Each structure stands twice: as C-alpha cells, then as structure tokens.
Amino acid sequence: MRRALALFVVLALAGCGGTARHAAPPQPKLPRVLAQPWKQQADSVAAALAAGDGCAAQRLATALRTSVIAAVNARRVPQRFLDPLTSGVNELASQITCTPPPAPTPPGHGHKKGKHGKGEGD
Numbered sequence: 001m002r003r004a005l006a007l008f009v010v011l012a013l014a015g016c017g018g019t020a021r022h023a024a025p026p027q028p029k030l031p032r033v034l035a036q037p038w039k040q041q042a043d044s045v046a047a048a049l050a051a052g053d054g055c056a057a058q059r060l061a062t063a064l065r066t067s068v069i070a071a072v073n074a075r076r077v078p079q080r081f082l083d084p085l086t087s088g089v090n091e092l093a094s095q096i097t098c099t100p101p102p103a104p105t106p107p108g109h110g111h112k113k114g115k116h117g118k119g120e121g122d
Helices: 002-013 034-051 054-073 081-093
Strands: none
Touching: 002 034, 054 081
16 A cells, blocks of 8 residues: 555656656746836837937836846845846946936037137138
8 A cells, every 4th residue: 555655646746757757847937027027127228228318228227227126135036037137237237328418508609719709700
C-alpha cells in the first residue's frame, strides 16, 4: 500500500507524464499590471526624445523610475527582475538631458548695430 501511495505521489508531482524528462520550473514573470503601464511610460519617454523634448523625456523617465521603485518597495517585482529593472530605469533617467529652448529675444535687442547706434544699412 505504501508503494502504491508513493508511486501515486511521484506520478502526480511529475504531472502523470510517461517520459523521464523533467519540466523546467516556470520562470517568474513580471506581473502584467506592472509591465503594461511601464511599457507605455517607456514608449512616452522614447516619443519625447524623438520629438527633441528632453525636458519632457526626463520628467517621464523620472516618473517611470518612481513607479518602478514603488513597486519594488512593495515587493511586487520578482527577485529575478530587481537588478536589471532598477538599474535600467536609473540609467535611463540619468542619461536624459533637459535643455530648455533659448528664451525669446526681446524686441529691438536682436539687431546688429553699426558704429553710430543705427542698424546696418541705415
């Protein structure tokens, strides 16, 4: 009776498969509820960079990093993803430069003047 019970347990644990192969344990996955918004945020960062708006890209990358850190601190991210995810968002945010556009020149200050205070060609 014990042998039958042991065999039953072994077969149940093996998934009743008739082969000697062992299935690899399932790899941890990033929860979809986290992955989808992060993908959208990363796409927004890329779009801002493509549009030449480094300030918006930096803001968006910082928001993404904040979201990732909050999920990590809440232990919602599998251990396997902690290092690549946190180092990736930290690196992304640190590599973006916000260069605001130059301030518009006030009227009358952008013209070249000659020796006598008059505009060129006057």
